[in-house]
Amino acid sequence: METVMPYTTKIPNTETHNAVRDTDARHHLHPFTDTQALNRKGARVITRAEGVHVWDSDGNQLIDGMAGLWCVNLGYGRQELINAAHEQMQVLPYYNTFFQSTHSPVTSLAQAIADITPGDLNRIFFANSGSEAIDTIIRMVRHYWTLKGKPYRKLLIARENAYHGSTLGGASLGGMPHMHGQCAPLLPGIHCIRQPYWYGEADGLSEDEFGLIRARELEEKLLEVGPDNVAAFVGEPIQGAGGVIVPPRTYWPEIQRICRKYDVLLVADEVICGFGRTGQWFGSQTFDFQPDIMSMAKGLSSGYMPISAVAVGDRIADTLIESGDDFSHGFTYSGHPVAAAVALENIRILQDERIIESVASDIGPYFQARLRDTLSEHPLCGHIEGTGLIAGLALVKDRKTRTFFDEDVGTLCRDECTNNGLIARACGNRMVLSPPLVISRTEVDEMVDRLRVALDRTYARVGGISAA
Numbered sequence: 001m002e003t004v005m006p007y008t009t010k011i012p013n014t015e016t017h018n019a020v021r022d023t024d025a026r027h028h029l030h031p032f033t034d035t036q037a038l039n040r041k042g043a044r045v046i047t048r049a050e051g052v053h054v055w056d057s058d059g060n061q062l063i064d065g066m067a068g069l070w071c072v073n074l075g076y077g078r079q080e081l082i083n084a085a086h087e088q089m090q091v092l093p094y095y096n097t098f099f100q101s102t103h104s105p106v107t108s109l110a111q112a113i114a115d116i117t118p119g120d121l122n123r124i125f126f127a128n129s130g131s132e133a134i135d136t137i138i139r140m141v142r143h144y145w146t147l148k149g150k151p152y153r154k155l156l157i158a159r160e161n162a163y164h165g166s167t168l169g170g171a172s173l174g175g176m177p178h179m180h181g182q183c184a185p186l187l188p189g190i191h192c193i194r195q196p197y198w199y200g201e202a203d204g205l206s207e208d209e210f211g212l213i214r215a216r217e218l219e220e221k222l223l224e225v226g227p228d229n230v231a232a233f234v235g236e237p238i239q240g241a242g243g244v245i246v247p248p249r250t251y252w253p254e255i256q257r258i259c260r261k262y263d264v265l266l267v268a269d270e271v272i273c274g275f276g277r278t279g280q281w282f283g284s285q286t287f288d289f290q291p292d293i294m295s296m297a298k299g300l301s302s303g304y305m306p307i308s309a310v311a312v313g314d315r316i317a318d319t320l321i322e323s324g325d326d327f328s329h330g331f332t333y334s335g336h337p338v339a340a341a342v343a344l345e346n347i348r349i350l351q352d353e354r355i356i357e358s359v360a361s362d363i364g365p366y367f368q369a370r371l372r373d374t375l376s377e378h379p380l381c382g383h384i385e386g387t388g389l390i391a392g393l394a395l396v397k398d399r400k401t402r403t404f405f406d407e408d409v410g411t412l413c414r415d416e417c418t419n420n421g422l423i424a425r426a427c428g429n430r431m432v433l434s435p436p437l438v439i440s441r442t443e444v445d446e447m448v449d450r451l452r453v454a455l456d457r458t459y460a461r462v463g464g465i466s467a468a
Helices: 014-027 035-041 079-091 104-116 130-147 168-173 177-183 207-225 251-261 314-322 337-352 355-361 363-375 409-419 441-461
Strands: 046-050 053-056 061-064 121-127 155-159 190-193 230-235 265-269 293-296 308-313 381-387 390-398 425-427 430-433
Touching: 061 441, 079 337, 104 121, 104 308, 104 337, 121 130, 121 314, 130 168, 130 230, 130 265, 130 293, 130 308, 130 314, 155 207, 168 177, 190 207, 207 230, 207 251, 230 251, 251 265, 308 314, 337 355, 355 363, 363 381, 363 390, 363 441, 390 409, 409 425, 409 430, 409 441, 430 441
Parallel strands: 155 190, 155 230, 230 265, 265 293
Antiparallel strands: 046 053, 053 061, 121 308, 293 308, 381 390, 390 430, 425 430
8 A cells, every 4th residue: 555645844854855755756746847857856845934045855945036936925934924824714714705795804805905906996806826817807808898788809919928827718818839739729819919028029129119119019919800809908017937028118108008099908917016026016006007907916915825816997897797797707715714814914014014115115126236236247147127026137148149048048047046045937048036025135145146156057057158
């Protein structure tokens, strides 16, 4: 009979660590992972975390430069969030929000979100992940236009190299070909325009010129497919999993102008940017545009509980409500009371400790300056872009000609980061960082220094072929 590993929060010895790896290899299918390669290597067993650090079963301490998956905004070990979950479990561990029922945590959280979202995003629909929030938006905007007497407005426009989740709806809306190949046939009625990647695709244009040109591709696409057939344009304020692609300052205001001109709904996917990552509550505020509807997840609970939300503008919400019909959509755990209680406490801490203000005025600018001061002349680093506590670095073969590598240098660099005690992420040949919002200046220094060492080691592994 197969030995079953008991659940434990403390892994006491190497023998147990190896048993965890063996059990993982036998039974666990990891997301976005080559399982065969992982099983040969053995998964890294993470045993504990505190602040901006995690520890593995070999005793290695690593700076979590990705805040988990862009989400642990308050860092690890916040007792207030743990207490909020514990106290709510004692009172009401679960009840659904179907069948004309509600509870205090979900209504309080809905109000708290409505209070911090820009414009008239006053109604909140809850789900459990960013992917579910995006699927909700797809259904909601299409249903909205049907209620408005325009059922033909079904098309959605998004962008190449965008990430909007891994469900069928999210993967279809996203612009990542490797995901499309695994879920074909895709959801119909989705079109893409090119991304606003100035460094890699501008061909000598200034940032402002390029931003306008790429934004105006939306109008070209609308005229191609017929504006009256389009329900919405969907975009991340900053493309996260696409490699932290920060649009030129001219981009989003022009996108908004075009959407307003043709009465196309503007959707902000704030799953990564939301809750302080860019130095304001939401990335749409940082880039000066007002969405009609937005998705959020990750930083909503700092990753301590699975929860996501869709903030719905009055135009859409009033139409849904006044129809008098059910919106036949939702999830067993929509507005889960424990997740809602943790998210509510998370928002309180962000407000009371003025963490987002610090990202805007102190630690964010310091992080951006340290990256540029330390790495901008590195022979592998072609360009650094970012704002607040999110940044992307382009790895290049030749800095002068902006020639990119054919081989997967990003993965090499990611592994060198891990070997040097830093969790960073490779998105193709771009390295990205998104640390907890509570990181200190000393920890930023340590993180950037570890990245520099990883870049040096990567440079040595590719033969020093880059041009300084």
